[in-house]
Amino acid sequence: MTPSLAMRRLNKCKIRILLIGVTRLVSELCIRNDHNALLVQAEFRNKVSVDWFNPLYWGRNAVPVTSGGRGGAWFLHIDGGDYVLREYRRGGLTSRVLLRTYAFAGEDRVRSVMEFRILMTLFAQGFPVPRPVAAYYLKLPALRYRAAIIIERLADTTPLAELIDTRSDADWHRLGQLVRRFHDANVRHADLNCFNVLVRGSEFFLIDFDKGCIMPASKSSRWKNGNLKRFARSIKKIAGEQVLNKVWSAFEHGYNGSVAA
Numbered sequence: 689m690t691p692s693l694a695m696r697r698l699n700k701c702k703i704r705i706l707l708i709g710v711t712r713l714v715s716e717l718c719i720r721n722d723h724n725a726l727l728v729q730a731e732f733r734n735k736v737s738v739d740w741f742n743p744l745y746w747g748r749n750a751v752p753v754t755s756g757g758r759g760g761a762w763f764l765h766i767d768g769g770d771y772v773l774r775e776y777r778r779g780g781l782t783s784r785v786l787l788r789t790y791a792f793a794g795e796d797r798v799r800s801v802m803e804f805r806i807l808m809t810l811f812a813q814g815f816p817v818p819r820p821v822a823a824y825y826l827k828l829p830a831l832r833y834r835a836a837i838i839i840e841r842l843a844d845t846t847p848l849a850e851l852i853d854t855r856s857d858a859d860w861h862r863l864g865q866l867v868r869r870f871h872d873a874n875v876r877h878a879d880l881n882c883f884n885v886l887v888r889g890s891e892f893f894l895i896d897f898d899k900g901c902i903m904p905a906s907k908s909s910r911w912k913n914g915n916l917k918r919f920a921r922s923i924k925k926i927a928g929e930q931v932l933n934k935v936w937s938a939f940e941h942g943y944n945g946s947v948a949a
Contacts, residue, residue: 864942881922
């Protein structure tokens, strides 16, 4: 099926306007039929189709991502641009039975939709996150669904997991400041680990906001400590306790607003 034909077969669409802060507006194009739905960033309207979420559709222009995660992710090269396609997959024992399906509780609770919208919000506010391109989900029998998302690939970046030993105290201080910036905006990353922090020179980016959210200001801030402990465990698991002890002080100084060493 050609992209244009696929778009014509989707019989309902609307533009949703998201109010960001006070003055900035971000729009998404919502395209639905009885079985599947697309949310597309307005810039990509009339380009994205359901086919975009099938890695076989791209042939050699889809290359599997090999670092981190549970598989089910591909680098895409489309019309001179670089993107990442990621399917939502389960981990643990549940994955043996329900690897790629989830309970459907309404569109606003679909994982690809939620991640698409939080990335739209964060990107519009200037946070260092990848720009979302489109989200997709397919309804299945028995109130189940499958989902995927396409985001822009952050050029010339490397997972922190591969660079832990090469980062200076100043780098860890900056990373602490960045995590604090997200926390001050009540942004909860559900899986803050060394594979979900990308590095480009002295810059850091956070990726993979699956199950992430913007917490209500009235909620207890205990989740922030949990976030930090999860990140510390990731560093320890990859590089060992000695490296964690070495870098964590600079990270904490950055997070707590102390002057860099």
